[in-house]
Amino acid sequence: MADGSGDVLLGALNRGTGDKPLAVLVHGLTGCQDSYYVLATAKALQGRGHPVLRLNLRGAGPSAGSCRQRYHAGRTQDIRAVLSQLPPDLAGQGLVLVGYSLGGNAVLKFLGEGDFPVPVRAGCAVSAPIDLASSSRRFLAPDNRAYHKWLLGKMKAEMQAGAGLLEDRWVRAAATAQSVWQFDDTIVGPWNGWGGAEQYYRVNSAIGFLLGIAVPTLLVHALDDPWIPGDPYLSFPWHAHPNLVPLLPTRGGHVGFHGRGGVWHDRALLAFLDNVGA
Known part of the structure; x- marks a missing residue:
């Protein structure tokens, strides 16, 4: 990192098979590159041809032994710094950003702030605590x-x-x-x-940044999530912001959505990317 801390963020890169944009996956609180939901989405996106970067936030997982500071729900400068260091051949088709829970809040905040070091073609947040x-x-x-x-x-x-x-x-x-x-x-x-x-x-809180999001962004949140309230989602004026696509099923739990044919939020993500051409 270029902030003088000496911290080093680590990630795992899965190569793609086509000309799809790089997907950067951002885990949730106490998660890492090997969290089950990160691995499931990586598999789904690789099947579509995407290269996938499973990023460990500052001090998380394998990055714990190389960082003097720690991530939090709004530390978007770290995401920006990582993206700015991507080699051109990897980011040449642009990016898709996907975040889960706390990482979903960070991704939404980042998208709302703008100032992208490389082109971002789409975003997705799953079970994000936007308040x-x-x-x-x-x-x-x-x-x-x-x-x-x-x-x-x-x-x-x-x-x-x-x-x-x-x-x-x-x-x-x-x-x-x-x-x-x-x-x-x-x-x-x-x-x-x-x-x-x-x-x-x-x-x-990401809810203060949603109005600034200018790229197609999918927000998936189950209204029966036991830990993340649904009220902030239900009261947001989605109709006035066409870049934001909410999927708010009544059931699904927290980063759950398990069912036949794989994790539902991953299938929804793939359909969304097809729809927006990313």
Whole structure:
């Protein structure tokens, strides 16, 4: 990375078989290049001829041992920096960006900001928490207690994996965090220059950037997602923004959509790309 941190982001590249645009896949919170949903989409896109870059965000997965900083839901400058370093032969047909959950929020924010170092032909977000504050509150619901404990444990383990490179104060704060909100309030917010969780959520929620998206973008979100509320999707004026294509089924869970013939959101993505010629 060119920010003086010395951090190195890693990814896995799957070569394509045709002249399709490069697909860059951005995982969710505590995910990585080998998350099951990333691998499933990569397989589907490769079958269509796309080269696929499965990117690890800063400090995630294989990147944990080479980074002194950590990703968050709005760290779009890292995506921009990676894309700017792609070799011309790989990005010559443009890009398709796909993000899942937290990575979906980051992809949507990036698309809304514009300033692409290489041409972006289409985007897709699956189960993205476009209102970060409402999602953080949903984690605290009594029926999400088991998932919240599991997710917070993975967040702490992710911090511990880079303990030799990270400042001790952040590692200690992670070890004592009692909730995702507290993790964001005492680590993510102040580490990145915000006053706490609420400012971090307000500045980085994708819903504030959707109006700026100028490329065809598919947003897939199940209204029965137990962790990401559907209300922000239902209240958005989609009809006034033809570049945005919402798919809001009543069922599907969180980055789920499992069914006969493969994962439904991957089949929807392929149909969408066919429709927009990407």
